[in-house]
Amino acid sequence: MLLKEDIRKVALEKAVELNGYIVDITVSNTNVITIYFDRDSGVHVDDCLAISRHIHDNFDRDDEDYELTVCSPGLTNPLKIKEQYLKHQGQEVVVKKRDGKKISGLLKEYNDNITLEVLKKDKGNNKQYTLNDVMIPFEEIKETKLKINFK
Numbered sequence: 001m002l003l004k005e006d007i008r009k010v011a012l013e014k015a016v017e018l019n020g021y022i023v024d025i026t027v028s029n030t031n032v033i034t035i036y037f038d039r040d041s042g043v044h045v046d047d048c049l050a051i052s053r054h055i056h057d058n059f060d061r062d063d064e065d066y067e068l069t070v071c072s073p074g075l076t077n078p079l080k081i082k083e084q085y086l087k088h089q090g091q092e093v094v095v096k097k098r099d100g101k102k103i104s105g106l107l108k109e110y111n112d113n114i115t116l117e118v119l120k121k122d123k124g125n126n127k128q129y130t131l132n133d134v135m136i137p138f139e140e141i142k143e144t145k146l147k148i149n150f151k
Contacts, residue, residue, distance in 0.1 A: 043072035
């Protein structure tokens with residue numbers, strides 16, 4: 001069975017060459033491998049093909065048979081790594097906290113926690129809103145997803 005760490009090392013070589021990063025890798029017990037690749041300028045099919053070829057060049061299918069998919073993490077999947085948070089600064093996200101509460105706002109900052117700019121109703125006046133910064137420590141975050149607006 002192919003080891004996730006070995007696949008990550010080889011995939012990362014090509015990802016860095018393409019000015020990108022590996023978001024996640026899954027390997028099933030039947031050697032079905034999925035590599036999620038991203039970069040700040042967006043992912044193109046040629047990028048995925050280059051990583052796929054690099055994997056095939058480094059792992060002999062005669063020694064260990066596997067099925068490989070290389071793709072972008074997609075807009076609907078949660079953000080998983082620092083680079084994704086940095087890429088999406090200035091965009092609207094929905095954070096689901098471990099206590100079940102959801103907070104929606106503009107992803108303003110990423111450091112030891114994340115800061116969202118949140119629009120809140122003023123108390124006593126339902127027509128007035130103010131922008132407030134809300135800091136959320138990472139240990140309180142269950143998942144963060146991009147908020148997709150259809151306008």
